[in-house]
Amino acid sequence: MRGRRAAAALDNIFIIYSIPLFGDFCNNKAERKLRTNKKRDSAAARAVHIFNFASAVGSPSALIITGIASGFINGLLGTGGGVMIVRSADKLLPQDTSRDPRDIYATALAVMLPISAVSTIASAWMGAWQGDGAARMILPALIGGTVGAALLERLQTNILRIIFSAVAAYSGIVMLCGALR
Amino acid sequence: MDGMMGALIATAIAVLSGMGVGSGGLLVVYLTLGAGMEQAAAQMLNLFFFLFAAGASTAVNIHRRKIAWGCVLLLGIGGIVGAVAGTALAATAKPRLLRLLFGGMLSYTGVMGLYRSIRAMLIAGKQRNLY
Numbered sequence: 459m460r461g462r463r464a465a466a467a468l469d470n471i472f473i474i475y476s477i478p479l480f481g482d483f484c485n486n487k488a489e490r491k492l493r494t495n496k497k498r499d500s501a502a503a504r505a506v507h508i509f510n511f512a513s514a515v516g517s518p519s520a521l522i523i524t525g526i527a528s529g530f531i532n533g534l535l536g537t538g539g540g541v542m543i544v545r546s547a548d549k550l551l552p553q554d555t556s557r558d559p560r561d562i563y564a565t566a567l568a569v570m571l572p573i574s575a576v577s578t579i580a581s582a583w584m585g586a587w588q589g590d591g592a593a594r595m596i597l598p599a600l601i602g603g604t605v606g607a608a609l610l611e612r613l614q615t616n617i618l619r620i621i622f623s624a625v626a627a628y629s630g631i632v633m634l635c636g637a638l639r
Numbered sequence: 640m641d642g643m644m645g646a647l648i649a650t651a652i653a654v655l656s657g658m659g660v661g662s663g664g665l666l667v668v669y670l671t672l673g674a675g676m677e678q679a680a681a682q683m684l685n686l687f688f689f690l691f692a693a694g695a696s697t698a699v700n701i702h703r704r705k706i707a708w709g710c711v712l713l714l715g716i717g718g719i720v721g722a723v724a725g726t727a728l729a730a731t732a733k734p735r736l737l738r739l740l741f742g743g744m745l746s747y748t749g750v751m752g753l754y755r756s757i758r759a760m761l762i763a764g765k766q767r768n769l770y
Contacts, residue, residue: 521710521717522714522716522717524717525720526717526721528714528718529717529719529722531721532718533729534729534732535725535740535741536682536683536685537667537682537685537744538664539718543714544659550710551707552707558705560704561705562659563658564700565707565710565711567700568697569714569715569718570689572719573718574686576718576726577683577725580722580723580727586679586680587683590676590680592684592687594645594646595688598647598650599689599691600691601653601695602649602650602653602695603653603656603657604696605654605657606656606659607695607697607700608699609654609657610696616756618658619756620756620757623753627745627749629664629672630664630742630744631746634746636738637735637739
């Protein structure tokens with residue numbers, strides 16, 4: 459990786475100093491090459507980020523164990539797995555992801571996607587769910603999910619989280635009281 | 640889920656899901672307490688709903704956010720194993736037990752979320768006063 463970066467840097471220096479020597483004809487070509495090198499560098503950085511387990515505080519086994527626990531909670535209760543991943547993000551995710559809460563949410567959502575798919579398929583296969591009311595849910599979910607992702611960039615989520623937490627605590631207590639009656 | 644009101648509630652919950660604020664529990668609460676659905680069926684419908692909400696959100700996030708795909712892969716592999724076990728247990732568990740567990744989990748999540756958010760706001764306020 460270092461070798462490639464050093465080669466790209468040398469290439470850039472050569473291009474910069476060759477522009478005054480070869481004039482306009484080479485200018486466009488040199489600029490194009492500069493852009494390609496920059497793209498190649500950012501792609502390489504992205505690749506390092508994607509498979510960078512070493513910079514994560516947790517080990518691969520910790521990731522798999524957390525995955526099992528969150529998948530189990532999600533399959534059993536239909537929700538809650540994502541919260542587990544978000545709460546343990548600073549111990550599990552690479553540091554450049556775990557610094558920004560929005561990146562943590564995006565990563566947790568991406569994890570919960572295959573887990574929810576498997577739970578849904580498994581419950582249908584076991585005959586626990588016949589798909590009642592499913593068709594009506596698709597459009598609101600697609601619209602809401604897209605709007606939510608767009609708003610994630612623009613809104614301060616702390617106030618929303620307080621409102622959600624208050625509603626969740628109230629609903630949970632109401633459900634507990636109902637079940638205990 | 641009946642009519643326009645149900646669609647509006649589902650859309651609002653999907654917006655929260657897409658923001659990653661955490662909202663899956665609220666749809667189950669609405670389906671069980673508001674629409675009179677059984678606990679297990681409501682939980683499964685919630686998972687089905689989440690598939691589309693999180694799918695749409697992830698499609699947007701792929702281009703905008705730094706998703707740690709290596710971690711997603713390992714968490715996902717473990718998660719799939721856990722999900723099959725959890726779903727099998729949910730299919731055989733008594734509805735009352737599921738409701739108790741769900742209510743307990745939701746209360747805990749809500750109270751902890753409130754505590755952490757308010758504490759974070761207070762710390763941020765103190766730091767602002769210091770400078």
